[in-house]
Amino acid sequence: MPPNSQPSPPVSPDGTTDEDAVLAVRAGKGDTAAFGALYDRYVEAVYRYVYYRVHSDTDAEDLVSDVFMRALRAIPRYEPRQAFLAWLYRIARNAVIDRARRTRIQISFEDALAHPGVDQIVEPDAGLLALADKETVRAAIARLTPLQQEVIVLRFVEGYSTSEIANLVGKREGTVRGIQFRALEMLRTLIPSREALA
Amino acid sequence: MSRRERRGILERPVMRKSFRTELRSRLLSEAAVVLAPRPRRFVPSWTILRPALAVAALALVVAWGTTSAAAVSLPGEPLYAVKRASEDVQLTLTFDDVARMQLLAELADRRLDELARTAEQQPSNAPTATTEYADAVTKFTNAVDELRDADSEDKRNAAQAVADAAREKHLAVLDAIKDRVPETTRSEIDSLIDDEQQGIAPSEHANPRGRETPHPEASTAPRATPRATLRPAGTPRPSGHD
Structure with a gap:
């Protein structure tokens, strides 16, 4: 487009x-x-x-x-x-x-620090969402901004393309890509990698 | 990455079947009420509204025009009664005694202005304007007198200040216009000036509104019961007031 x-x-x-x-x-x-x-x-x-x-x-x-x-x-x-x-x-x-x-x-700063793996960097791909356990992913997604949550769910739960998400949330495709990128970056800091947990 | 592949990345939670069924049932019951057709409210059509709006607009224009015209009307003119009625309403709705005294001072100023304009534009109506002015000064000075008896020193001071200011102003204006009014009215103006200088209300020799202006000689008759008003600061109140 x-x-x-x-x-x-x-x-x-x-x-x-x-x-x-x-x-x-x-x-x-x-x-x-x-x-x-x-x-x-x-x-x-x-x-x-x-x-x-x-x-x-x-x-x-x-x-x-x-x-x-x-x-x-x-x-x-x-x-x-x-x-x-x-x-x-x-x-x-x-x-x-x-x-x-x-x-x-309200999620306090202390809560964020207490979350396992908050300071650990994991692989920069969406695969981490599949590898982490359900509750960890859910807790991590709940800490994203509302728009980031929306994009992540529409993308990785509903399977919509970036273009379809752009239409659904009323944003441009480039904006949606940026939101998705920042959301995944945030999730990488919140979800420990399998190797880190081992 | 295909849609199917993307869908597999995060777990797709499934809601409880019992909840889904129960919610559906609740929603459809609610829908029967919420979505039921409602009786239409009466909305007046444009056909009805248009003439009504036109009449309302016309009434507004007439009312606005009448009020505007009345505001600049002079004693003896047809719309002058509208102006006075409006002032009477304003006066009736002013309950604070200091505010009322100040409003009466404004009205006396207004009558004085009318008298000056009448002397210039319609000298034949000068007697009526003089009477209106005298009437206004009487009401004002009565209000000042009442405040001079007030318990509050603030009120007494306010009354004195307003009376002093009015006295100076009125004397100057009356002095300026007395030579422009007809001979028959000039003696009345002189009497008003005399009263202002002595601090006496003009009610005893100025005609009440609506009555015929007496012969100039009549106004020179001695006052039966002079009332002290607008007297200079520090002068004693005449004994005949009570």
């Missing part, structure tokens, strides 16, 4: 953008079955999106519930010009931010 061109509309991985918009418009007009279909289609994606941004499965479930309740109330105002999934992710993003404000989760 040329640097100054407008981003194309976001497309979900299975190419259901148009169908989503039709369902969303129907839901906005009172078709509860249409809303149910959208729920079935995206509830797992939303769960995965919020899972790495909170500390427990229970919190993730609370957030999923919050996201779909917000979507339900907002769907009469949904504009089909925007891809439904991007719209839903935006609601999820706001829900995560609001929750963080409410609970005022």
